[in-house]
Amino acid sequence: MAFTLNVNGTDMEVDAAPETPLLWALRDHLRLTGTKFGCGIAQCGACTVDIDGVATRSCQFPVEAAEGVKITTIEGLGAEGEHVLQKVWTEMNVPQCGYCQSGMVMAAAALLKDIPEPSDADIDLYVDNICRCGTYPRVRQAIHRAAELLKA
Incomplete structure (x- = not known):
């Protein structure tokens, strides 16, 4: 299924199963590998991204829920380390x-x-x-x- 995600201010298409964790959509589909996989159960925080202003563990956030929200990854915070x-x-x-x-x-x-x-x-x-x-x-x-x- 195709989903349109707004990541770092840009609309991007992701073709994935609705229950696919946002983490894997970012890393595997969009090649934004700054967000890391740690525990897979939303406990460690390595996968934290900003979703509409809230720090969110992306390993347990389904890609289908990511449509219509603004997602900021570490790359969007400051691609050149300028934040x-x-x-x-x-x-x-x-x-x-x-x-x-x-x-x-x-x-x-x-x-x-x-x-x-x-x-x-x-x-x-x-x-x-x-x-x-x-x-x-x-x-x-x-x-x-x-x-x-x-x-x-």
């Missing part, structure tokens, strides 16, 4: 292995849209992605730094 979060992630050496980082950045972007000056508790609530390397203190520092830069 403030991408910049501070690099400057502050946040990632270790880096696998979970695109999902973390997407969750952090949703947080900063909703709460421009987040507390540590806000960060813990919004960015509940799992990082095997345990870079949580650097994630928190980078989000606070990005909030400062966005305020300036």
Whole structure:
């Protein structure tokens, strides 16, 4: 079945079964591989994308539900790494292995849209992605730094 998805501001056609997870439509059909597969049960957050302003785990979001919404992936946030979060992630050496980082950045972007000056508790609530390397203190520092830069 063909679905029209608005991904990163562009309408794109995906021919997939209605129950196909959005993650696989993005990665396999549209070749947007920045969104990662982690657990497949919407727990780890590696697959996080923005859907109409909400950080959403795409591994459990069916492609049929993705028609008529605006989807932003890490590539749409900043294809060249120009988004403030991408910049501070690099400057502050946040990632270790880096696998979970695109999902973390997407969750952090949703947080900063909703709460421009987040507390540590806000960060813990919004960015509940799992990082095997345990870079949580650097994630928190980078989000606070990005909030400062966005305020300036």
